[in-house]
Amino acid sequence: MKIEALRTSQGAGPDLATGSTLEVRGCSIRYGDKPAVNDVTLAFALHRVTALIGPSGCGKSTLLRALNRMNDHIQSCRLEGQVLYHGQDIYDPAIDAAEVRKRMGMVFQKPNPFPKSIFDNVAFGPRLNGTFRGQARQALADHVEKCLRAAGLWEEVKDRLRDSALSLSGGQQQRLCIARAIANDPEVLLMDEPCSALDPISTARIEELILDMRENYTIVIVTHNMEQAARVSDNTGFLLSGDLVEFNNTADLFSRPRSKKTEDYITGRFG
Amino acid sequence: MSRPIDLTPSPALVVRRRRDRLFHAFAFAGALLCLVVLALLLFDIVSTGAARLSWEFINSFPSRFADRAGVRAALWGSAWLMIVTMAIAGPIGVAAAIYLEEFTRRGRLAAILEINISNLAGVPSIIYGILGLAFFVRWLALGRSILAGALTMALLVLPVVIIATREALRAVPGSLRAASFALGASPLQTVLRVVLPSAMPGIVTGLILALSRAIGETAPLIMIGALTYVAFVPQGPMDSFTALPIQIFDWASRPQAAFQQNAAAGILVLLALLLVMNSIGILIRQRASRKLQP
Numbered sequence: 001m002k003i004e005a006l007r008t009s010q011g012a013g014p015d016l017a018t019g020s021t022l023e024v025r026g027c028s029i030r031y032g033d034k035p036a037v038n039d040v041t042l043a044f045a046l047h048r049v050t051a052l053i054g055p056s057g058c059g060k061s062t063l064l065r066a067l068n069r070m071n072d073h074i075q076s077c078r079l080e081g082q083v084l085y086h087g088q089d090i091y092d093p094a095i096d097a098a099e100v101r102k103r104m105g106m107v108f109q110k111p112n113p114f115p116k117s118i119f120d121n122v123a124f125g126p127r128l129n130g131t132f133r134g135q136a137r138q139a140l141a142d143h144v145e146k147c148l149r150a151a152g153l154w155e156e157v158k159d160r161l162r163d164s165a166l167s168l169s170g171g172q173q174q175r176l177c178i179a180r181a182i183a184n185d186p187e188v189l190l191m192d193e194p195c196s197a198l199d200p201i202s203t204a205r206i207e208e209l210i211l212d213m214r215e216n217y218t219i220v221i222v223t224h225n226m227e228q229a230a231r232v233s234d235n236t237g238f239l240l241s242g243d244l245v246e247f248n249n250t251a252d253l254f255s256r257p258r259s260k261k262t263e264d265y266i267t268g269r270f271g
Numbered sequence: 272m273s274r275p276i277d278l279t280p281s282p283a284l285v286v287r288r289r290r291d292r293l294f295h296a297f298a299f300a301g302a303l304l305c306l307v308v309l310a311l312l313l314f315d316i317v318s319t320g321a322a323r324l325s326w327e328f329i330n331s332f333p334s335r336f337a338d339r340a341g342v343r344a345a346l347w348g349s350a351w352l353m354i355v356t357m358a359i360a361g362p363i364g365v366a367a368a369i370y371l372e373e374f375t376r377r378g379r380l381a382a383i384l385e386i387n388i389s390n391l392a393g394v395p396s397i398i399y400g401i402l403g404l405a406f407f408v409r410w411l412a413l414g415r416s417i418l419a420g421a422l423t424m425a426l427l428v429l430p431v432v433i434i435a436t437r438e439a440l441r442a443v444p445g446s447l448r449a450a451s452f453a454l455g456a457s458p459l460q461t462v463l464r465v466v467l468p469s470a471m472p473g474i475v476t477g478l479i480l481a482l483s484r485a486i487g488e489t490a491p492l493i494m495i496g497a498l499t500y501v502a503f504v505p506q507g508p509m510d511s512f513t514a515l516p517i518q519i520f521d522w523a524s525r526p527q528a529a530f531q532q533n534a535a536a537g538i539l540v541l542l543a544l545l546l547v548m549n550s551i552g553i554l555i556r557q558r559a560s561r562k563l564q565p
Contacts, residue, residue, distance in 0.1 A: 102455035115447075115468075115469055124464070129455060177450070184454060
């Protein structure tokens with residue numbers, strides 16, 4: 001496959017030592033007549049952070065949303081090619097999008113907690129899927145605590161779990177959204193510019209969190225912040241007008257970009 | 272030294288300021304006019320009817336003697352009518368709005384439905400009365416019952432409910448739906464657990480508006496033959512009935528001054544009922560929106 005070819009011809013290549021359960025093959029996405037992603041093939045390494053970078057409108061968010069079929073809700077959106085999760089094409093008609101999404105948590109650009117209590121936000125997924133049905137209430141409460149701890153929010157909210165999630169600061173809200181996303185015990189975590197609406201301190205906390213969570217999840221993060229990609233990711237894909245220009249381990253991509261376009265972008269010559 | 276600057280208004284600014292004040296006065300006059308008209312109407316009604324208002328008036332059946340007549344039957348009839356109307360129009364209207372807003376893809380069918388609903392909102396109420404008479408009273412043989420009246424009223428207020436509910440649903444941010452879907456929720460789960468709770472204050476407001484319109488409607492009820500002389504409290508939805516506006520209309524059309532007083536007092540009862548209903552609605556709305564607030 002293309003990825004193999006890249007690896008052998010160009011030095012180290014992307015770090016796929018841990019294997020991969022999620023990959024995209026020959027994936028093209030368009031909105032009506034407007035192409036957004038062109039024939040992209042790449043694999044997301046297990047328990048690694050993969051960053052997708054590129055200028056606005058390059059298709060990185062579209063590609064991310066294709067991974068858990070969130071583009072289904074956009075009427076004009078069409079996808080060709082395959083998105084393979086554990087070897088199954090998630091766009092196969094036999095597969096239900098909700099089953100896919102349960103296994104892939106998603107964090108959005110702007111924090112979007114539900115106008116419910118902090119507890120109810122985290123408990124939303126498990127309740128939806130009946131994870132703790134028939135068990136003691138405490139089981140759900142323990143799970144909520146576990147998720148809030150994993151998202152580094154527990155100490156700040158443990159005394160006010162019944163308060164509205166909207167009473168939290170922006171950074172706290174985003175960590176709550178992360179807690180909510182991991183409450184379904186997903187394997188994959190998709191993050192769509194999770195820090196773009198946050199201040200630098202909140203951003204730093206989320207980045208720490210990403211590094212902490214790396215050992216438990218396969219993380220895909222879309223970011224327009226190249227420093228962020230360099231700080232948190234193991235592999236980086238650079239997209240430009242829908243094409244995957246370069247996909248490599250992050251260190252090499254930033255220090256020895258193979259493509260002139262990548263070099264121009266990371267050195268700030270455009271974008 | 273900086274050059275001294277002149278901060279007194281330039282001639283052009285003076286003109287602009289004057290226009291400002293003129294518009295301010297105009298807008299204020301408009302608001303005042305509404306209030307004055309309302310106050311005059313209220314004053315007229317209160318001065319005519321307040322003397323007639325008593326527990327006895329509220330608790331007596333109609334009579335051909337003005338001083339013994341009361342609104343008991345009409346009040347109960349209106350209450351029955353409102354409850355049954357809401358029980359019919361509420362669920363159907365909200366369901367229709369959810370379908371149009373959350374489940375249809377934008378297309379020709381949705382557009383046709385939308386235009387029709389907007390048009391229905393503008394149809395004169397007497398037309399609904401004729402439809403009610405032909406369809407509910409005669410064809411479905413419901414007779415001149417509360418159910419027939421409520422079905423007619425439900426048709427009448429359905430567009431209001433649908434339009435208000437759609438506005439409320441549209442005001443729910445798409446990011447919340449996205450969050451719900453991303454957690455594996457089905458469209459139905461998303462509507463029930465995320466969209467409806469957030470839209471509830473707006474939906475309740477729509478229902479209050481619809482109910483306020485229904486409670487004052489007279490024409491369709493006259494059309495379907497709600498009786499004007501009813502000497503009993505309705506016991507079920509199949510009983511015949513009268514309603515406050517009809518009772519008022521009946522009294523107001525009589526020549527005797529005493530009945531005019533009864534009409535005014537009836538209007539006061541209707542206004543009070545409206546006020547109570549709206550207050551309950553506002554209370555529910557505030558409850559619902561407080562839950563959403565931080």
